[in-house]
Structure formats: structure tokens, C-alpha cells
Amino acid sequence: MNRQWARVVGVLVxxxxxxxxxxxxxxxxxxxEYQERESFHPLGQPLIDGFYLEGFVESRVAAVNxxxxxxxxxHGVGLPSELPGDMVEGxxxxxxxxxxxxxxxxxxxxxxxxxxxxxxxxxxxQGWSEEVVSVVLGTADVEGDWTGGCLDEAEAAVDADSTVxxxxxxxxxxxxxELLLEQAWGLSVFEEDVQEVLSxxxxxxxxxxxxxxxxxxxxxxxxxxxxxxxxxxxxxxxxALDDVECKAETNxxxxxxxxxxxxxxxxxxxxxxxxxxELTWMEAAIERYEGITAR
Numbered sequence: 001m002n003r004q005w006a007r008v009v010g011v012l013v014x015x016x017x018x019x020x021x022x023x024x025x026x027x028x029x030x031x032x033e034y035q036e037r038e039s040f041h042p043l044g045q046p047l048i049d050g051f052y053l054e055g056f057v058e059s060r061v062a063a064v065n066x067x068x069x070x071x072x073x074x075h076g077v078g079l080p081s082e083l084p085g086d087m088v089e090g091x092x093x094x095x096x097x098x099x100x101x102x103x104x105x106x107x108x109x110x111x112x113x114x115x116x117x118x119x120x121x122x123x124x125x126q127g128w129s130e131e132v133v134s135v136v137l138g139t140a141d142v143e144g145d146w147t148g149g150c151l152d153e154a155e156a157a158v159d160a161d162s163t164v165x166x167x168x169x170x171x172x173x174x175x176x177x178e179l180l181l182e183q184a185w186g187l188s189v190f191e192e193d194v195q196e197v198l199s200x201x202x203x204x205x206x207x208x209x210x211x212x213x214x215x216x217x218x219x220x221x222x223x224x225x226x227x228x229x230x231x232x233x234x235x236x237x238x239x240a241l242d243d244v245e246c247k248a249e250t251n252x253x254x255x256x257x258x259x260x261x262x263x264x265x266x267x268x269x270x271x272x273x274x275x276x277x278e279l280t281w282m283e284a285a286i287e288r289y290e291g292i293t294a295r
Contacts, residue, residue, distance in 0.1 A: 046264040047184070051177045051275040053282045057092065061085045063289035064154045068136055071150035077135045080127035084228070087119055087146075089155045089173040097185045097260075098253070099215050099243070106240035110232030114219035119146075125227040161288055168278050176278050180271060184263035188256055197255040204246035210239070215252075218243055 065082045072079055085091050099114055100106045120140070123133065138149030146152070159167040168175055188194050198214055205212050212218055224236045232240075247253065268275065 045181070046261055046268050047177050047181050047275075050268055051279050052175075053279065053286060056282050056286055057085070057090065059286050059289040059293070060090050060158065061088045063158050063292040064088045064151070066293045066295075067154035067157055068150045071153055072132070072135055075135045075150070077132050079132065079136070081123070083136070083151065084119065084122055086113065087151070090169050090175065092174070092178045097181070098247070098256070099219060100240050101244065101247070101253075103241060103244050106244045107237060110236040110240045111219040111224055112228065112232070122227050125229045158289065158292065159285065166281070167285075168281060175282075176271065176274055180267045180275075181264070184260055184267055185256075187263045188260040191259050194256055194259055197250050197252050200250040201246050201252060204249055205242065208242050208246070210242070215243060215247065 061083075065088075068083060069079055100111060119137075120133065123137075128136075134149070136150045137146040138152060140146050159169065189198070201215055202213060210218075218224070218239050221239075224232070224239075226232070
């Protein structure tokens with residue numbers, strides 16, 4: 001499973017387990033009319049719009065891959081393919097909290113990249129031998145984190161330039177903006193209106209013949225576990241399409257989006273100084289990443 005998806009799944013399980021909200025719906029703008037939205041993308045997100053630089057993740061992944069390739073070459077090993085982006089520290093997607101969000105995405109890719117996936121199976125399917133895995137990834141601990149290989153070395157080296165400034169990824173591998181996105185969403189799912197719309201989605205899917213408790217469950221369905229090189233089954237594609245249609249019918253994007261954005265705005269105000277410092281770091285980091293990739 002993608003690491004980011006795993007974290008937000010944990011938040012949803014906690015919220016739907018009957019725990020009480022720390023904030024009321026009124027405090028998050030609940031009780032007002034929600035604009036009908038059939039897609040996630042037009043929503044905008046205060047934290048992303050104000051404090052995230054587009055291209056940061058892509059440039060970081062590219063730089064890490066460049067350093068991994070150099071390291072592997074020094075060990076006499078060639079890479080059949082690049083590392084999957086979500087194996088690189090600092091990887092995240094802003095729309096992960098909603099799962100699959102468009103009919104086009106669902107119809108073409110199913111639950112990619114939210115579905116169950118074993119990183120080792122992923123790279124093995126791409127032609128990585130045991131030697132390549134050992135050199136590049138090292139060994140996996142009980143939690144599935146890889147240490148002692150070129151990937152570790154590359155992630156340490158990619159931000160080694162002290163002139164870039166203090167690395168906000170150093171402590172837990174996540175940007176503050178990502179942590180706050182998860183916090184805002186985590187507060188949102190406790191709201192009564194959000195709980196109601198999540199229940200509506202479950203009922204919509206039940207009417208279509210599915211028995212999922214919430215929209216985080218379908219991507220984790222063992223029937224859909226596969227590697228990226230494998231095409232999604234017709235069953236996965238249809239389930240993902242029904243998932244998206246039920247999100248649109250129940251206005252998940254409108255309800256959760258409005259409440260989530262209210263929490264995002266608050267957290268943006270509270271953490272503005274740190275977020276602006278992180279934004280400055282990202283600007284310098286991107287320049288460094290691009291230099292590593294180009295050399």
C-alpha cells in the first residue's frame with residue numbers, strides 16, 4: 001500500500017470508530033449550504049495553493065533517482081527502471097485524501113496508485129534482480145522500510161547542501177504542509193456532515209451491489225492487488241467508476257471540500273510563519289534538485 005494512503009486510512013478508521021470530534025460542525029462552517037461539486041479538482045486547497053510549490057515532488061524524485069543510479073553504477077549494477085516515486089522520502093499527492101476522483105482516472109487506471117502494492121514485487125516485476133534490490137534498497141525492516149542501500153544514501157545526499165537551509169523533511173520525512181493537510185482532513189472526518197456524506201456513499205455503493213464500509217476500502221481490496229506493470233481487471237475498473245459516481249451523487253467533494261478547506265485556512269493562519277519558511281526552503285531545494293538531475 002502507498003505509505004501516504006496507509007496513513008489517511010488510519011485516520012478514517014479512527015473517525016468512523018465512534019470517537020467524538022474535538023471541534024463542532026459549526027466551528028468548521030458546517031450547517032451551511034454546500035455547493036454541488038462532481039469533481040475534486042476545481043475545489044482548490046488553501047494549504048496547497050498558498051504554501052506548496054508545484055513540481056517539488058517530481059524534482060525531488062528525479063534527483064534521488066539520479067543519485068541512486070550513480071550509486072548503483074559504482075557498485076557495478078545497472079537499473080532496469082527508476083524507483084517508484086512513492087518509495088522516495090517526501091513523496092505525496094494533494095488529492096490522496098479523496099481517493100480516485102475522476103471517471104477518466106477510474107476508467108483508465110482503476111485504483112492506481114491507492115491499491116495494495118508490495119514495493120519489492122513492484123520492482124521485481126520491472127526486472128530488478130536480487131542483487132539490484134540488495135544494492136539499491138538494502139534490507140526491509142518489519143514495517144517494510146528499506147535501509148542500508150543506495151536509496152538511503154541518495155535521500156541523505158539530496159539535501160546535504162547546508163546553503164539550502166534546514167531540511168523540514170529531516171524529522172519525519174514529511175513536509176509541514178503535508179502534515180497540516182492530513183491534520184485538516186483528520187479534523188474534517190469527525191464532523192457530523194462529513195460522517196453523513198460518508199454514510200451516503202456507503203449506501204450508494206450498496207445499492208450497486210458492493211459491501212464497502214467507506215471509500216478507503218475498495219483500493220485495499222485484495223482482488224485488486226497488483227503491480228503497476230499489470231493492467232487493472234474489468235472488475236477493478238468498474239468498481240472505481242462506481243466509486244467516483246457515488247462520490248459525485250452524494251456530493252462528497254462539496255461537503256468534505258468545504259469543511260476541509262475551513263480547517264486548512266485556520267491551520268494556514270496558525271502556522272503561516274513556519275509554512276512560509278518551508279516555502280522558501282522548497283524554492284532553494286528545487287533548484288538544487290534540478291542541478292543534481294542535470295549534472
